[in-house]
Amino acid sequence: MNRGLTKCVVSYSCGKDSVLALYRAVKSGLIPISLITTYNIDDNRSWFHGVPEPLLLQIGKSLEIDVTLIRTRGEDYSDNFEVELSRLKQQGAQVCVFGDIDIKEHLKWCSDRCKQVGIEPFFPLLREPRLSLVYKFIDKGFKTHITTIDTIRMDGKLLGKQLTREVVEELTAHGVDASGENGEYHTFTSDGPLFKKPIIYHFGNMQYNGKYVTLPLEC
Structure with missing residues (x-):
């Protein structure tokens, strides 16, 4: 750049x-x-x-x-x-x-x-190892939760979980790309560096769309 x-x-x-x-x-x-x-x-x-x-x-x-x-x-x-x-x-x-x-x-x-x-x-993340990026994100102190899961690629029980090192280890143990770069899961980040205060929200009722299951975000 x-x-x-x-x-x-x-x-x-x-x-x-x-x-x-x-x-x-x-x-x-x-x-x-x-x-x-x-x-x-x-x-x-x-x-x-x-x-x-x-x-x-x-x-x-x-x-x-x-x-x-x-x-x-x-x-x-x-x-x-x-x-x-x-x-x-x-x-x-x-x-x-x-x-x-x-x-x-x-x-x-x-x-x-x-x-x-x-x-x-x-592209600040360009071609860095995916797993390393996830750990760096977590270690910076960001708080993010899994909001959507591809149920064919990963276990639906992780829906709604905060992304931690332990969760990442569980993903990799089951052969899931820890970064979710291929659409295995999506996240919502609500707090961490740069945030002046945490984002206030809650999850709605679980929704299904084909192979995807989502916890909708609500105010």
Whole structure:
């Protein structure tokens, strides 16, 4: 990354990798002017991690960073991402931070969106060992819980559990990718470094969608 660049936006899902990417971006000297979160206008929750708008706004207040919701359906997802990224560039953003690690298709999608807008992508977790990243996240003191599980790939009993070293060891013992990078599970991070106060939330009733089981996040 060009060290002359200072202002950034952060692609923020509320999951552990996006949070660690934000943390590292700040520690590297970047100044976040907005968290950007894609928001499913049909489900009225964020894409993939299912976070409702009031919780996203609560996170922004705790982190003291503005939140930009990219309200979109699936067919317009990439185009709407670029529209908002372009608008934020006009407000001074020079870099977009992503929490992707090593899946080529994901890295390319992020880079392509930035290229279309003329902004630099930055991947603070790029190609680091996945297991090491999970341990580093936990050891920094972040608090995150497992909110969605692929029941074919891992044991549903871990749903709702805080991600700890012990849970990670259980995952790896059963042959599960500890980072969940392939969609084995999703997380919601509610506290840790950068947070001025913990995020207040609770779980709703368990929901099933094919092979996935989710504990919906509620205020």
